[in-house]
C-alpha cells in the first residue's frame with residue numbers, strides 16, 4: 001500500500017467529469033506543449049519582491065513542481081493516457097536562471113522529454129545558440145519580466161524579451177519560441193498584432209507558439225485580432241490555461257486545427273476552479289479558503305456550499321471548452337489527435353527533438 005499522501009486530492013466530481021466529458025474525447029497519446037518544472041532548492045531563500053507587472057494568483061497553487069510531480073499529475077488527472085510534456089522552468093528569480101535551466105536540461109535527459117531554455121534577452125546571438133545547444137534544448141521560452149526594468153509594464157513589446165538577433169538564431173535552427181504576449185490589450189493589442197505578423201513574415205523556420213491563444217481569456221480580448229491573424233501562415237497557438245470555448249472556435253476558424261496545440265501550463269491548471277468573465281475581466285471562482293487569503297486579488301472570487309462542491313480542475317475546464325469548440329466546428333478524430341499530439345510532434349521533430 002502506498003502511504004505517502006497524494007500530491008493533490010482527486011474527488012468524485014473530478015472522476016465523473018473526466019469519465020463523462022473528456023476520457024473518450026482525448027486521444028490515447030498526448031503531447032503537452034506547455035509545462036513548468038522547478039525545484040525548491042533553486043529558488044531564492046527570501047521571497048523576492050513581487051514584480052508589479054505580473055499577476056500573483058498562480059503562486060498559490062504549487063510552491064514547487066519537480067518533474068516527478070508533473071508526471072504524477074498526469075497519472076492522477078489523465079488516467080489511461082500517455083502524456084509527453086515539453087518542459088521549461090518557471091520565472092527566474094534572484095539570479096537563479098543558470099540553475100533553473102540546468103535542472104530543466106537534466107530532467108529532459110533523464111526523463112527523455114523535450115525542453116526549452118529560459119532565455120535572457122541580454123544574451124548575444126552566440127551566447128543563446130551555445131546555451132541552447134549545450135543544454136540539449138529545442139528553443140526558448142522567455143517572459144515580459146525579463147525585459148529591461150526601465151520599460152514600464154504597459155509598454156513592453158514582444159521584441160523587448162525576444163530581440164531580433166535571438167529570433168534569427170531560433171530561425172536559423174528551426175527552433176521553438178514559446179511566447180506569452182505582453183501588454184494590457186492582450187491579443188487585440190495593435191503593437192502585439194503588428195509584431196506577430198512581422199515575425200510570421202520574417203522568420204520562416206522558427207516555430208512561434210503564442211501561448212494561451214494570446215491571453216484572450218475574455219471575448220473582449222480578441223477585438224479584430226483574428227481578422228489580422230488570418231493573414232499569418234506559420235504562427236501556432238497553444239490554448240493552455242484558457243477556458244474560453246468561443247475564443248477557441250474563432251482560433252480554429254482562423255488558422256485551422258493544424259495550428260492549434262494542447263498545453264496545460266501545469267502546475268497552475270491543477271487549480272480547482274471555474275473561470276467566469278464579466279466586463280472584459282476574468283475571475284477564477286475557487287472554493288473558499290483553499291488558496292489562502294485572496295481578498296486583495298481582483299482575479300479571484302471565493303464560493304462555498306454546492307457551488308464550491310461542483311468545482312473541478314482548471315485543466316478539465318480547459319479541455320472541456322476545447323471539446324465544445326471542436327464539436328461545434330465538427331472537427332474529426334484526426335483533427336483532435338493533431339491538436340493534442342500530432343501538431344506538437346511535427347514541431348518538436350522539426351526543432352531537432354524526437
Ligand SMILES: [Zn+2]
Nearest residue numbers: 034036211265
Ligand atoms: Zn506558462
